[in-house]
Amino acid sequence: MRNSYKSEAEFRIFMHSQNVKNIKIFSFVISAIMLFLALSNKGANPDVPYYQIINLTNIAGSFSIIYLAIGLSLSYCQNITLQHFSLWTAVLCGYAFAFLISFISVIGEGGITAIAIIYLIIAVFFSASLLYLIPLVIFNSILFYCVAASVDVIHVEFFDLGIFSIMVLSILTSIVLEKQRWEIFYSRKKLKEKISELNKALDVRATFLGHMSHELRTPLNAIIGFSEMLKNKDLYANNLNKVQEYAEFINSGGNHLLSLVNDLLIHKKIESGDLNLHMENEDILHFLETYIEELRPVSAQKNQKIFLSSSDEKIMIDTDRRYFKQVIYNILSNALRHSPIDGKVEINVTRQGDEQIEIRIIDDGNGISDQIANQIMNCDNPEDTHLIASEDGNGLGLIIVRKLLDHLRAKISIRKLNAVSSEMKTGTEVKLIFPVFFNAA
Known part of the structure; x- marks a missing residue:
């Protein structure tokens, strides 16, 4: 189904509009959550390198502002290029935020929950070419592992399997959901085409019936009109030529009408495939x-x-x-x-x-x-x-x-x-x- 370049391009246009809606909502929600985290933080962890800079208050506050700007940009900007820039900024910032929060968490002997949540949120709500998205997930995971391994107080053996599992799960989720998005898009497209064909068929049938009504009315008018004239016995009692002339008109109209009815019957047989x-x-x-x-x-x-x-x-x-x-x-x-x-x-x-x-x-x-x-x-x-x-x-x-x-x-x-x-x-x-x-x- 996806061999069609036109269909692929239409799918990307459709999913872009969905991405704008999803990431806009995602940005406002994340901005509010991060603002709450920044305001509720009780202090920095001195075990974190450069803790004066890398702390929850600074990270959450900065990303709260960034995501608020992204949400506003997607709400009011109609330029496709700027929308793409905002979408990818939201994704990259999501990975960066997950990286930093999980880094602080593992130093404090916590887990990598932030990475798991952000990876799955992006996989569920963001549609992009897997050639771009999968390398980003792998790169971010490897980078986090390498940075964490370079810090003496972090024991990477406690979460190496976890980060690998999260990475694989995120990639598989992206692949499965992207396939489902395509199937949904293709089904919607086929449904629209069928509805359009049905509406066209209804218009055709209505036009055809209107035309045939006109065609049937013409010989019927002749038959009725000339037969009404023949009912006047006083006018045509002694004029057999007129009677014969009108009878011929009636006969001609009847034959014309019969021909139209035969056409309709054959038309129906052809349409239904019942022509024997x-x-x-x-x-x-x-x-x-x-x-x-x-x-x-x-x-x-x-x-x-x-x-x-x-x-x-x-x-x-x-x-x-x-x-x-x-x-x-x-x-x-x-x-x-x-x-x-x-x-x-x-x-x-x-x-x-x-x-x-x-x-x-x-x-x-x-x-x-x-x-x-x-x-x-x-x-x-x-x-x-x-x-x-x-x-x-x-x-x-x-x-x-x-x-x-x-x-x-x-x-x-x-x-x-x-x-x-x-x-x-x-x-x-x-x-x-x-x-x-x-x-x-």
């Missing part, structure tokens, strides 16, 4: 002719034409007829929706060797934008459909097409056709590549 394929060897030219006939009422509304061309009379491939139809329906519906009045949609089917077939669907509309085309091609999450769903509803249908094609082991490419002269029109070309044999794809 039933592959059969089918004649796709026959399928395409059937789909074109079914879409005649839709194309007739704007006097549009759909042309199918192929050099073969029959082309057999392994496919799932339900999802193949959904793919072609969505693309053709989108092409008709964006083609102008008196426009046309061309479907060309060709073999690409013995193992692939190509279906090209071209309309003469304004052409899909490069942004939406790229988003459709690069959208790997079904819930990202809100990013490409425009007001006319082409986004959801086309992303579902791409997802279905992935399951059918087919490929899709979408591009905008740009006019090279004033006589030529723009449009959109959708190219589909299907494998002839599904198991060999």
Whole structure:
């Protein structure tokens, strides 16, 4: 987990803020304790070398002032460099204080309790690179032992094992707690990422539902509106053409609504991983002719034409007829929706060797934008459909097409056709590549 330089840097930034909080509290508490020790001291021990200087009153009083300054500095200073300086000053002063107090204590035939306490406090409350902290502990322990051994009245054999044990315990505590700090930091980071992903998913779902509400409302309004008109028997009793026209609008709206519901159902299956394929060897030219006939009422509304061309009379491939139809329906519906009045949609089917077939669907509309085309091609999450769903509803249908094609082991490419002269029109070309044999794809 700690191989990431970015994560290590983030961990150090996080622990720096924790160090500032911990050492600030530690400094004020130690300052108060040392002030109490300085005021309550009854006198210096004459057995201590230079006891006029090295005595509890002077040591405690000096460090009380130092730690008070450190606490105030960490409370009001926001400069990172000065904060680091204050933190390390607090640590070094802690080791120095433990050294001096324990030195005075062992001369008076006391123990090295101060070293034990300070070592463990720093290990528990201060996080730093172990490459810096461990050498400091070892150096301070060896220095104390050497200085103590140089004084005749101190019998180092009474506490040599103790200081070694304290040093080892302090180092092990630092290692264990540093590992736990990292695990806590990493867990918090992963939790924040999961919460962020969850919030994003909720936003995506809300946006998606809002978009689909608009999409479902459009055909429903047409169905309700034209059916209300048909209820006026006096107005249309002798005008069967109007009745037929409105019935076609209602039929078109119903088919559009059914297509949206099918899109939603497939979207849900893709999202949950429940999309099951039933592959059969089918004649796709026959399928395409059937789909074109079914879409005649839709194309007739704007006097549009759909042309199918192929050099073969029959082309057999392994496919799932339900999802193949959904793919072609969505693309053709989108092409008709964006083609102008008196426009046309061309479907060309060709073999690409013995193992692939190509279906090209071209309309003469304004052409899909490069942004939406790229988003459709690069959208790997079904819930990202809100990013490409425009007001006319082409986004959801086309992303579902791409997802279905992935399951059918087919490929899709979408591009905008740009006019090279004033006589030529723009449009959109959708190219589909299907494998002839599904198991060999």
